[in-house]
Amino acid sequence: xxxxxxxxxxxxxxxxxxxxxxxxxxxxxxxxxxxxxxxxxxxxxxxxxxxxxxxxxxxxxxxxxxxxxxxxxxxxxxxxxxxxxxxxxxxxxxxxxxxxxxxxxxxxxxxxxxxxxxxxxxxxxxxxxxxxxxxxxxxxxxxxxxxxxxxxxxxxxxxxxxxxxxxxxxxxxxxxxxxxxxxxxxxxxxxxxxxxxxxxxxxxxxxxxxxxxxxxxxxxxxxxxxxxxxxxxxxxxxxxxxxxxxxxxxxxxxxxxxxxxxxxxxxxxxxxxxxxxxxxxxxxxxxxxxxxxxxxxxxxxxxxxxxxxxxxxxxxxxxxxxxxxxxxxxxxxxxxxxxxxxxxxxxxxxxxxxxxxxxxxxxxxxxxxxxxxxxxxxxxxxxxxxxxxxxxxxxxxxxxxxxxxx
Numbered sequence: 027x028x029x030x031x032x033x034x035x036x037x038x039x040x041x042x043x044x045x046x047x048x049x050x051x052x053x054x055x056x057x058x059x060x061x062x063x064x065x066x067x068x069x070x071x072x073x074x075x076x077x078x079x080x081x082x083x084x085x086x087x088x089x090x091x092x093x094x095x096x097x098x099x100x101x102x103x104x105x106x107x108x109x110x111x112x113x114x115x116x117x118x119x120x121x122x123x124x125x126x127x128x129x130x131x132x133x134x135x136x137x138x139x140x141x142x143x144x145x146x147x148x149x150x151x152x153x154x155x156x157x158x159x160x161x162x163x164x165x166x167x168x169x170x171x172x173x174x175x176x177x178x179x180x181x182x183x184x185x186x187x188x189x190x191x192x193x194x195x196x197x198x199x200x201x202x203x204x205x206x207x208x209x210x211x212x213x214x215x216x217x218x219x220x221x222x223x224x225x226x227x228x229x230x231x232x233x234x235x236x237x238x239x240x241x242x243x244x245x246x247x248x249x250x251x252x253x254x255x256x257x258x259x260x261x262x263x264x265x266x267x268x269x270x271x272x273x274x275x276x277x278x279x280x281x282x283x284x285x286x287x288x289x290x291x292x293x294x295x296x297x298x299x300x301x302x303x304x305x306x307x308x309x310x311x312x313x314x315x316x317x318x319x320x321x322x323x324x325x326x327x328x329x330x331x332x333x334x335x336x337x338x339x340x341x342x343x344x345x346x347x348x349x350x351x352x353x354x355x356x357x358x359x360x361x362x363x364x365x366x367x368x369x370x371x372x373x374x375x376x377x378x379x380x381x382x383x384x385x386x387x388x389x390x391x392x393x394x395x396x397x398x399x400x401x402x403x404x405x406x407x408x409x410x411x412x413x414x415x416x417x418x419x420x421x422x423x424x425x426x427x428x429x430x431x432x
Contacts, residue, residue, distance in 0.1 A: 032114065033076045034121040038084075043072060046081045047106065048332060052139040055331040056102035056185075057086045063257050067091070068100075073125065075107075075118050083107035083118045085136075089129065098414065099126050099406075101136035102185060109138065109162045119169055123406060132410040137185050137401040138162070142176075144396045147190070147389040150380045159399040166402055174401045178378030183401045186375020190385070194369045196392040197360040206353060206390045213354035217274050218267050218323060220358045224255050226266045230325040230341075233266065237341035246339070251327060254338075258329050265358055266325040267351035271318055275310045278303050306348075313345075323351035326359060328371075335363050335371040356391065 040059065047053045055061060062070035068088045075083040085105035090098040099122075107118060126134050142159045145152070157163075163173050177183050199207070221229070231248035238245050255262040282303050285296055292300070313321070326340040337359070342352055356373075363371050373393065376385040380395065403415065 031077055032082070032117045034117075035074050035076055036071070036125070038072055038074045038081070040072075042081060043074070043084060046074070046084055050106060052104075052106040053332060053334075054103045054139045055329055055334070055336050057084070057104045057106055057139070058331060059086060060257060061102070062086065062088060064254055071125075073122070075114065075121070077114075082111075082114055085118075085122065087122075089131070092132070092414070095130055096407075096410065097129055097131045099129070099131040099134040100184070101134065103137060103139040105136060106139065109140065109159075109165070112165060115165065116169065119171070119404065123404060126404075126406045132405070132407045132414050134404040134406065135184065135401065136404070137183065138399050140399040142397045142399050144394055147380070147385075147393045147395055150389075150395060154397075162399060169404075171402045171404045174403070176397075177400060180375055180377060185398070185401070187398045187400050188376050188378045188380070189396050189398070190373040190376050190388040190393045191396050192360060192363075192371040192373060192391060192393050194364065197364040197368075197371070201392050202357075203390065203392075209350040209353040209390070210357050213267070213350045216269070216349045217277065218269055218349055218351045218354055220354055221266050221268060222358075222362075223264060224262075226264045226325065227252055227255065229266045229268065229322040230264055230327060233322045233325045233343055234339060234341040236343045245341075251339070254327070254329075261330040263328040263330065263335070263359065263362065264325070265328075265355050267323045267355045268320055269323055269346065269349060269351070270320050271310050271314050275307065275314065278307050278310070282307070321346060323349055324355050326355055328359065330366070330368070333367060333369045335359075335368045337372065337374045340374070352387065353390070360391075 043059070047057065059070065059072065062068065065088055068090050071087045071089060073085055073087065074081045083105060084107070085101050088100045088102065090100065092098060105118065105122075107114060109115060122134055140159050140162065142157050143154045145154050157176070167173060174183060177187050180186055195201070202210075227248065231251055234245050234251075255264060282300065285292065285300055285303075288296075321343065323346045324340070324342040326337055328335050328337045330336075340352070360371065373388050373391075376382070376388060376395070378397075379385075380389075
């Protein structure tokens with residue numbers, strides 16, 4: 027095989043791209059054209075490599091304009107190609123680099139949708155063997171691509187290198203731990219109600235704002251979430267959990283009356299229950315006096331692509347964690363995914379240490395951890411690419427500092 031047998035096509039038809047992606051092991055949400063419409067201030071270009079008229083490789087490139095007429099090429103979770111086919115890889119990346127030069131791109135940033143290692147979360151502290159994608163990293167490095175390494179933290183890369191995934195066979199009540207089942211039932215007993223649909227946008231944005239304030243991070247606003255759900259329509263899944271404080275307070279008041287009115291002596295468990303109910307009663311009365319009535323406890327927003335589901339955003343109201351609403355909301359998501367025939371639900375990125383609060387919560391479900399190959403840069407203008415990389419890192423650091431000091 028020689029490189030001349032390949033043809034680089036900058037104007038493929040949308041339907042043939044969809045046909046190529048469907049069923050491809052590297053198929054993912056971020057490499058479909060619809061995702062480019064989510065990204066404001068970015069343009070998009072789709073390219074393929076053909077051999078004998080058949081598509082062999084594909085990339086959806088997001089293009090970000092930079093000062094002085096320059097740009098940045100970014101290929102999220104791509105390119106999609108057989109990385110074991112060295113002649114094809116060399117041809118494809120050589121053409122991508124020429125295209126980047128024409129577009130005055132200083133670098134091509136990409137992170138292939140290749141799983142390096144995978145294991146159940148419960149085995150996170152065990153040895154996980156060799157890095158399966160090491161040969162791909164060596165090959166790309168020989169082609170002057172710079173691997174950013176086996177990063178651990180979310181802030182170190184554009185896309186998470188560690189992600190928590192729920193497979194279809196685990197989306198079953200029997201697969202849940204006893205602790206998780208108790209948490210779901212607890213939320214239901216407390217009167218937590220689950221709601222779905224686009225009508226939940228305002229409530230979802232409200233709880234995301236709470237999450238911003240708690241974690242001191244910058245997230246998206248209501249306008250962004252509205253655009254996202256409008257673009258994806260029925261492929262967008264929006265779920266929230268709410269609590270009617272007055273109804274819950276009435277229930278507590280009745281429970282206390284029953285316990286305190288018992289003719290016989292209370293046992294130890296009942297006495298502890300009274301203490302907890304009194305504490306909750308005081309908390310609810312305070313919130314109601316402050317003007318709260320029905321509170322959104324948590325929410326999540328997921329998108330569907332073919333038989334996969336990606337949870338992009340999830341937030342929780344920190345003052346109401348004792349009601350365990352996120353367990354109930356996630357369980358509703360898994361029930362919905364199972365009914366829809368979803369084979370894989372990506373719950374989103376986690377820190378590579380796997381010991382932070384987000385990882386621990388997701389680990390209460392029977393998830394598996396997927397370690398991705400990681401992010402690469404292919405410099406087109408090496409000096410400017412180095413400057414851009416340092417500049418982006420500095421901007422991110424300043425943003426984190428500003429949010430934390432607000």
